[in-house]
Amino acid sequence: MNKALSGLGLAMRAGKLLTGDxxxxxxxRSSEAKLVILAKDASMNTQKKFRDKCGTYKIPLLIGFDRESLGSSIGKPERVVLAVTDQGFAKLIMKHAGIMSEVEYIE
Known part of the structure; x- marks a missing residue:
């Protein structure tokens, strides 16, 4: 299993992961999210919504994996969007995911 997905599982068990639009x-909005992860098979409308929102609040957005792998990595059914609320987990996941997906740093 990909190390970024393993990191998501750890974050979930540590209570540092939120799911659902x-x-x-x-x-x-509350800047509690340190990293937002969006499934690459999310609709264009959903991708635009989260790109805009993350851009406004300067939260890194990672678009990668598909909804099945995001869900299974945290022991849940399909998931389209996740937020990591811990900076340590966010760094770990970005480090391992940067290789295989698009990470947007919005300055």
Whole structure:
């Protein structure tokens, strides 16, 4: 299993991961989210919404994996969007995911 996905599983067990559109939106708005992960098979509309929101609040956005692998990595059904709320986990996941997917740093 990919190390970035393993990191998501660890973050989930540590209680440092949020899932679901509304929950992740709130975390972005409150700057609680340190990294937002979006499934590469999310709809264009969803991708645009989260790109814009993360851009406004300067939260790194990672688009990669598919909804099945995101869900299975955290022991849940398919997931389209996740927010990591811990800086350590966010760094770990970005380090391992940077190789295989698009990470946007919005300055």
């Amino acid at each position: 509304e929950t992740v939106y709130k975390a972005i």
